Each structure stands twice: as C-alpha cells, then as structure tokens.
Amino acid sequence: MTRQPQSPSWRAWLTTDTPQSRAQARLGRAWAGWCAFRRNRMAMIGLLIVLALVVVAALAPLLAPHHPYDQDLANRLQPPTAGHWLGTDGFGRDILSRLIHGARLTLMIVALVALTAPVIGLVIGTVAGYRGGWVDAALMRVTDIFLAFPKLILALAFVAALGPGIENAVIAIAITSWPPYARLARAETLTIRHADFISAARLQGASGPRIVLGHIMPLCVASLVVRTTLDMAGVILTAAGLGFLGLGAQPPLPEWGAMIAAGRQNVLEQWWVAAMPGLAIFVVSLGFNLLGDGLRDVLDPKGD
Amino acid sequence: MSEPLLEVSNLRVSFPTRQGVTEAVRGVSFTLGREKLGIVGESGSGKSMTGRSILGLVPPPGRVTADRLAFRGEDLRTTSDKRLRAIRGSDIAMVMQDPKFSLNPVMTVGHQIAEAYRVHSRASAREAKRRALEMLAAVRIRDPERVYDRYPHEVSGGMGQRIMIAMMLIPDPALLIADEPTSALDVTVQMQILAILDDLCGQRGMGMIFVSHDLNLVASFCDRVLIMYAGRVVESCRAADLHNARHPYTRGLLDSLPRLDDNRRDLPVLTRDPAWLTDGPAAEAQR
Amino acid sequence: MSAPMIDLQSLQVAFGHGAQRVVAVDGVSLRVADGECYGLVGESGSGKSTVLRAVSGLNPDWTGRLSIGGTDQTAKRSKGFFKTCQMVFQDPYGSLHPRHSVDRILAEPVAIHGLDDADGRIDRALREVGLGPSFRFRYPHQLSGGQRQRVAIARALILEPRVLLLDEPTSALDVSVQAEILNLLRRLRAAHGLTMVLVSHNLAVVANLCDRLAVMNRGRLVEELTVEALRRGEAHQPYTRQLLRASQGYDRATADSFRDFA
Numbered sequence: 011m012t013r014q015p016q017s018p019s020w021r022a023w024l025t026t027d028t029p030q031s032r033a034q035a036r037l038g039r040a041w042a043g044w045c046a047f048r049r050n051r052m053a054m055i056g057l058l059i060v061l062a063l064v065v066v067a068a069l070a071p072l073l074a075p076h077h078p079y080d081q082d083l084a085n086r087l088q089p090p091t092a093g094h095w096l097g098t099d100g101f102g103r104d105i106l107s108r109l110i111h112g113a114r115l116t117l118m119i120v121a122l123v124a125l126t127a128p129v130i131g132l133v134i135g136t137v138a139g140y141r142g143g144w145v146d147a148a149l150m151r152v153t154d155i156f157l158a159f160p161k162l163i164l165a166l167a168f169v170a171a172l173g174p175g176i177e178n179a180v181i182a183i184a185i186t187s188w189p190p191y192a193r194l195a196r197a198e199t200l201t202i203r204h205a206d207f208i209s210a211a212r213l214q215g216a217s218g219p220r221i222v223l224g225h226i227m228p229l230c231v232a233s234l235v236v237r238t239t240l241d242m243a244g245v246i247l248t249a250a251g252l253g254f255l256g257l258g259a260q261p262p263l264p265e266w267g268a269m270i271a272a273g274r275q276n277v278l279e280q281w282w283v284a285a286m287p288g289l290a291i292f293v294v295s296l297g298f299n300l301l302g303d304g305l306r307d308v309l310d311p312k313g314d
Numbered sequence: 315m316s317e318p319l320l321e322v323s324n325l326r327v328s329f330p331t332r333q334g335v336t337e338a339v340r341g342v343s344f345t346l347g348r349e350k351l352g353i354v355g356e357s358g359s360g361k362s363m364t365g366r367s368i369l370g371l372v373p374p375p376g377r378v379t380a381d382r383l384a385f386r387g388e389d390l391r392t393t394s395d396k397r398l399r400a401i402r403g404s405d406i407a408m409v410m411q412d413p414k415f416s417l418n419p420v421m422t423v424g425h426q427i428a429e430a431y432r433v434h435s436r437a438s439a440r441e442a443k444r445r446a447l448e449m450l451a452a453v454r455i456r457d458p459e460r461v462y463d464r465y466p467h468e469v470s471g472g473m474g475q476r477i478m479i480a481m482m483l484i485p486d487p488a489l490l491i492a493d494e495p496t497s498a499l500d501v502t503v504q505m506q507i508l509a510i511l512d513d514l515c516g517q518r519g520m521g522m523i524f525v526s527h528d529l530n531l532v533a534s535f536c537d538r539v540l541i542m543y544a545g546r547v548v549e550s551c552r553a554a555d556l557h558n559a560r561h562p563y564t565r566g567l568l569d570s571l572p573r574l575d576d577n578r579r580d581l582p583v584l585t586r587d588p589a590w591l592t593d594g595p596a597a598e599a600q601r
Numbered sequence: 602m603s604a605p606m607i608d609l610q611s612l613q614v615a616f617g618h619g620a621q622r623v624v625a626v627d628g629v630s631l632r633v634a635d636g637e638c639y640g641l642v643g644e645s646g647s648g649k650s651t652v653l654r655a656v657s658g659l660n661p662d663w664t665g666r667l668s669i670g671g672t673d674q675t676a677k678r679s680k681g682f683f684k685t686c687q688m689v690f691q692d693p694y695g696s697l698h699p700r701h702s703v704d705r706i707l708a709e710p711v712a713i714h715g716l717d718d719a720d721g722r723i724d725r726a727l728r729e730v731g732l733g734p735s736f737r738f739r740y741p742h743q744l745s746g747g748q749r750q751r752v753a754i755a756r757a758l759i760l761e762p763r764v765l766l767l768d769e770p771t772s773a774l775d776v777s778v779q780a781e782i783l784n785l786l787r788r789l790r791a792a793h794g795l796t797m798v799l800v801s802h803n804l805a806v807v808a809n810l811c812d813r814l815a816v817m818n819r820g821r822l823v824e825e826l827t828v829e830a831l832r833r834g835e836a837h838q839p840y841t842r843q844l845l846r847a848s849q850g851y852d853r854a855t856a857d858s859f860r861d862f863a
C-alpha cells in the first residue's frame with residue numbers, strides 16, 4: 011500500500027465539518043491550529059529551537075562527548091579545538107558537554123516555573139475577576155504588593171531567605187512572576203464575565219467554581235500560554251542571573267548562568283568560556299520568543 | 315434626466331482567502347440620479363460592500379474592479395488618492411450604522427462638525443461654527459448651542475446619528491451613501507432621522523444610496539430598490555412596487571416577514587434556489 | 602384565570618446608588634397564565650429586558666413579589682428554579698461559549714442537574730430544534746447565526762423547563778431565518794405546553810408568536826392588550842398608537858407627529 015491514497019482521507023477526516031465523535035472534533039480543532047501555526051515560518055523556527063532543547067536535554071549523556079564534571083587541569087582554558095569543540099573552562103572541563111547537560115537544568119527551571127506561576131496567576135486572576143467585590147480587592151492588593159518590587163530583587167530576597175540552590179531559585183522565580191499572570195487573567199475575566207454565555211451557564215444552575223473552571227479559564231488559558239512562552243526567555247535570564255550571582259545553581263552544576271559567572275574572570279583573554287553559555291541562553295530565549303509570537307497568532311480568540 | 319450622478323457597471327469586489335478568491339460583489343450595475351436608491355438584501359449579500367466600494371472604502375485585502383465607476387462623469391477608478399479624498403468629504407458622504415465608532419471621542423461634536431466644514435471650505439472659525447450650529451438645527455437638535463460643546467459619549471444613540479448626519483452633510487455633498495443608518499435605533503427615532511434625510515434630499519437635490527436589510531422600510535422610504543442576493547442584483551424595481559416583486563427570492567423575503575395585518579401563524583420559509591446564483595442579471599433589463 | 606405561571610407584582614429595579622440611582626423598572630405587575638405566550642414590547646431603555654433579567658434571576662437587585670409556578674422567588678434561586686425556567690438570548694454569537702462544542706454545551710446542563718441518559722437527551726434536543734446528530738460535535742464558529750440560535754434553544758429545552766424566557770431571540774437574524782426560528786418556537790410551545798415571555802421591539806414578531814402583550818415605556822407598563830386587539834388597532838394609549846404607526850414603515854407626515862412620552 012502506498013501512502014498517497016491514504017493521506018487525503020485522514021486529512022478529510024480531520025477537517026470535516028461534521029465530526030462523528032468528541033475525539034474527532036478535538037483532533038480536528040488541533041489540526042486546524044497546527045495548520046495555522048505551520049504557516050508562520052518564524053514560529054516554526056522557534057518551535058524547532060525549543061524541540062532541539064528538549065531532545066538535547068533528553069539525550070544529554072549520549073550527546074555529550076565528555077563528562078561535564080571531568081576536570082583536566084593540564085588543559086584548562088583551551089580555545090575551541092577538535093577535541094573540545096567549544097573549548098574548556100577554568101577547570102579544564104569540556105564546555106560543550108557542560109552546555110548539553112546544562113540544557114537539562116534550563117529545561118527543568120523553565121518547566122517548573124511554567125507549571126507554577128501561570129497556574130497560580132490564573133486561579134487568582136479568574137477568581138478575583140469573577141467574584142469581584144472584596145475578594146477582588148483583597149487579591150489584587152496582594153498582587154500589587156508583589157508587583158511593587160523589582161522581580162530580581164524580590165527573587166534575591168527569597169533565595170537569601172531560603173538558601174542558595176537551584177530548587178530555591180525556581181521557587182523564588184515562581185513566587186515573583188505570578189502577579190502579571192493574575193493581572194492578565196483578571197483583565198480577560200472582566201471582559202467575558204458579562205458575556206451572554208456566562209449568563210446562560212448561570213441560568214442552568216452552574217456553580218461559581220464550575221463557571222470559573224469550565225467557562226472562564228479555557229478562554230484565559232490561550233493568552234496565558236502566549237504570555238508564558240514569551241516570559242520564558244525572562245525566566246531563563248533570571249535563573250541565569252541568580253546563578254551568576256552565586257545564588258542559583260551551585261558548583262559544579264553546569265547551569266548556564268553560573269558558567270558565565272565562572273568565565274567572567276577571564277572574559278577578555280578566554281572569551282569563549284563566558285560567550286558559549288551566553289550564546290546558548292540567547293538562542294533558547296529567542297526560540298521561546300518566536301514560539302510565543304506564533305502561538306499568539308494561533309490561539310488569540312479575538313482573531314477568530 | 316440630465317447627466318447621472320453615479321454610474322456603476324459590472325462592479326466586483328473580491329477577497330483572497332485561504333480557500334481561494336471569494337467574490338462579495340459579483341457584477342453589480344446601476345445608475346443613480348437625484349433619487350433615493352435602496353439596496354436591500356440579507357447579511358452576506360454584498361449590499362454593504364457595494365456602498366463601500368464606491369468610496370474606495372473596501373478594507374484590504376479586498377479588490378474592487380468595475381467596467382465603469384463614475385461620479386458626475388469622473389472616473390473614480392483612476393482618480394488620484396488626493397482627489398478621491400477630496401471627493402469623499404465634499405461631494406460624496408457616507409453615514410454608517412454605529413455613530414459611536416465614527417465620531418472622535420476626545421473632540422466635542424460641534425468642533426468636529428466645524429472641522430469637517432473647514433477642511434473643504436477654508437471658512438473662518440467663526441463662520442464654521444455658525445454653519446455647524448445651523449446644521450445641528452437642520453437635523454432637529456433642539457438645543458444646538460448646548461449640544462455643540464458635548465462629547466460623543468454624552469449623547470444618546472439617536473442624537474449621535476443626527477450629529478453624524480450633520481457632519482456628513484455640512485459640505486453639501488451631492489451624494490449620500492447611508493449604510494444601515496438607523497438599524498441600531500428605536501423605530502420612532504428611526505422615523506425622525508429618515509424624515510431629516512428625506513427633507514435634505516428634497517431641498518438640496520441630493521442623491522442617496524440607502525443600504526438596509528429592512529424591506530418595509532426601503533419600500534416606504536426609497537424611490538427605487540435593488541434587491542441583492544449572493545453578491546448580485548436579482549431584481550430592481552420602483553420602491554412602491556416592491557410588494558409586487560416577481561423574483562422568487564424577493565417574494566420569499568417578503569412572505570417570511572411577520573405582519574400585523576394578517577394573522578397567519580406559520581410563516582412561509584424561504585427555500586433557496588441554486589439558480590438564483592447564476593441567473594442573468596435582472597438589473598440590466600430594468601433601468 | 603387559573604393560578605398564573607408567572608405572577609409579578611410591583612417589580613422595581615434600580616441601578617446605582619445615591620445621586621446616580623436610576624430606576625429602570627418602576628412598579629411593573631403582570632401575570633402570565635400556564636401555557637400562554639406573553640409579549641413585552643418597548644424601545645431601548647423601556648426596561649423590558651430588565652424585567653426579564655429580574656424574572657430569570659440574572660439580576661438579583663429588585664424589589665417586589667415574584668412567583669413562578671406557584672413558588673415565591675427571592676434574589677437567590679434554587680437549582681430547581683433553573684430546571685423550571687430557562688432563557689434564550691438575543692445574540693447567538695455571544696450566547697454560546699466559543700470553545701465549547703455543541704455536545705459540551707448541551708451536556709453541561711444535564712451534568713449540573715445530575716440527569717441520566719445524557720446522550721439520548723442531547724440527540725432528542727438536537728432533533729427537536731431541527732438540527733441532526735451531525736451537528737453534535739461542531740463548534741459554534743462552524744454554525745450560521747440561525748443554527749447557533751437553534752443550539753441555544755436546544756440548550757434551554759434540554760432541562761425540560763415549563764417557562765421559556767426569550768430576549769429578542771430573532772432581532773440579530775435575517776428575516777428568512779427569523780421566520781424559521783419563530784415557527785420553531787411556536788411548534789415547541791405547542792409540543793411542550795411551554796409558557797413563554799417574549800421581549801421584542803418588533804410588534805409584528807410579538808403578534809406572530811404571542812397571545813397577549815404589554816407595552817413598556819421608561820420603566821413603566823403603559824398598556825396591556827391582546828394581540829387581536831393590537832391587530833384591530835384597538836390600542837388605547839397614545840404611546841402604543843405611536844409605536845404601531847412607527848412600525849408600519851416610513852411616512853413623512855407620521856414622522857412629524859411623533860412626540861416624547863415621559
């Protein structure tokens with residue numbers, strides 16, 4: 011059997027106007043979104059970068075030519091060579107291998123922050139927006155207090171209180187980055203709170219939690235996903251910043267920010283020690299930004 | 315009849331989409347003298363696009379083509395943008411459905427009307443204000459001096475539409491294109507606005523294109539009616555004869571309207587005939 | 602008249618406080634019999650929709666007495682109330698959740714009220730409003746305005762209510778679609794013995810569907826009359842007569858005779 015005659019049929023199955031089941035309807039919707047996303051070339055580049063990050067992180071031990079902690083003091087601060095493609099750092103460790111293993115840390119930071127901050131923000135924002143009154147006032151004042159501090163300074167304070175370490179850095183970043191999501195979710199909620207379909211749900215006897223969870227949150231998720239993706243670059247940079255200040259990942263963990271910090275003593279003579287992790291941060295941040303821009307075009311419900 | 319105000323021949327408006335090119339208007343032709351011409355149809359019939367395309371107001375990426383599109387003999391397809399802007403303000407005016415979106419929210423309404431006058435007439439500020447107040451009175455606003463200093467959000471919908479009309483009519487245009495000008499308004503207010511338009515048409519010899527979905531209104535207000543379906547004119551007749559229309563689409567629309575003067579309960583439902591999409595243009599036969 | 606399905610006494614609704622207080626509905630009383638279709642007619646700002654929202658429970662800030670199906674109602678409604686009384690909104694583009702499929706929209710009320718046989722109910726409701734099962738898994742953006750309004754009606758009917766409140770259900774639709782929806786509503790009313798309250802600015806629409814109607818102006822009930830009387834032109838109040846004349850098409854002389862009624 012060739013694939014040729016088959017492919018139009020599954021495509022027709024996905025794009026039909028009359029789906030036969032819930033699953034088909036959902037898949038069809040996802041397919042339409044994918045088709046719209048695929049047309050955006052920059053977004054596809056972003057997606058490829060992010061996917062590459064995931065693959066590199068997953069296969070780090072296989073891809074890395076050396077062990078990230080193996081020191082070779084005789085070969086310290088070597089420029090890029092055939093043996094060490096990106097050179098070696100102050101302890102003679104292979105920079106490429108450290109970057110590859112560092113991808114796991116970066117991905118973990120990104121994933122943990124993405125799973126906590128927007129969720130906290132979504133819950134607080136939608137509840138405040140839907141309930142209104144004193145609930146709204148109380149939740150939004152708390153949000154204002156968090157917003158009043160510069161993010162990095164507040165994260166620094168948290169890490170100082172909790173003790174340095176990558177877990178605490180993630181917690182500090184999550185705690186300091188939810189307020190903008192709460193604001194965004196609240197603003198979205200306010201615009202849809204008085205929509206007829208919310209009134210209709212109330213008239214069916216739907217409870218407050220049911221309306222917030224089933225009707226309001228799905229409409230806020232799209233803009234939060236976009237915002238989260240766009241913020242990921244900032245999260246990576248904040249984590250790197252904490253690492254740079256010695257308050258994030260602790261040596262010998264190959265965290266990119268900490269690697270830059272370690273390379274700064276010799277930045278003028280051995281530029282590659284700091285520049286290579288910097289380049290990695292730049293590429294990954296760019297990837298998330300491009301992906302976020304593409305997702306905005308696909309997910310924005312106002313564009314329908 | 316002397317030279318016609320507007321000649322339109324084989325007007326087409328198309329929009330490129332992912333699935334190919336969609337034609338919103340497919341070969342509409344008519345001529346307009348100093349009369350009130352109604353264009354009726356359902357949503358998606360292309361009636362609004364027809365009105366907009368005359369002024370070059372079709373939103374991008376829409377494309378307008380026509381064999382002839384002439385205002386007082388001047389070809390609107392080839393005029394420069396500058397000349398078109400001049401025509402748009404002073405010779406052809408347009409009133410849209412919702413005045414809220416058409417008025418500048420941070421300028422008093424009187425100031426906006428006076429500005430509209432000064433752009434095209436080079437009158438002094440004082441003269442412009444005098445004319446603006448006159449115009450407000452002409453659209454029957456009871457206290458023009460007070461309304462002159464109001465902001466758009468401070469006036470009601472009916473008042474807003476009157477202000478819009480005053481602003482559009484102050485340069486004394488020869489042609490007014492009104493796109494559902496009263497659909498958002500209450501029936502009594504609607505009647506009063508139509509009376510204003512009617513009087514202005516009569517007094518100034520203005521031509522008017524009245525785009526609407528309301529058959530009864532068009533039949534009672536206009537002189538002549540074009541009925542549009544799927545981008546084409548399926549029938550054109552004198553407004554007074556609309557209730558004797560022949561085309562099955564027009565008949566179907568008229569029948570499906572509930573009426574106060576008969577107590578049939580189940581309303582006949584319009585069944586659409588694919589042939590209506592391709593019939594030879596009925597408009598050519600009846601000018 | 603036997604025990605009315607809807608009994609509304611001196612309803613008053615006000616918005617805002619202090620100097621900004623606006624009385625939107627002022628002392629409206631009306632009774633709708635079981636199985637009757639009652640029209641509420643008026644211009645914008647007349648308070649007709651506000652009355653409907655108070656009856657439906659969407660607007661809790663009202664005073665007066667309201668009883669539906671013999672049960673007195675307060676601002677807070679029980680779950681049982683929503684099973685008795687449902688509503689259809691004006692704008693079919695705004696009354697369906699843009700990211701819920703028809704299936705999900707119809708399954709929700711069944712789940713809220715813990716009813717059995719969700720599949721059977723959804724299929725029956727869809728068939729009843731003239732949409733086949735092929736519509737079940739579509740999303741609102743794949744439907745026309747008329748089809749959306751049918752889904753909204755199916756959603757209201759799936760709980761098998763006794764009262765259906767209709768807020769301008771056809772004013773956003775083309776006339777040919779309006780005729781289909783009016784016919785559908787009439788058929789459903791006969792099939793289920795529904796009591797209906799229809800809010801509309803269009804006298805002809807009200808006359809087509811209703812038995813009796815009330816004319817409202819500036820928050821007050823101006824006149825109550827039967828549709829037969831309306832058709833015969835037997836309106837007593839000058840405001841009603843002006844409304845009647847305005848709805849009969851444009852006439853230059855009529856336009857001059859209009860005045861404001863406070």
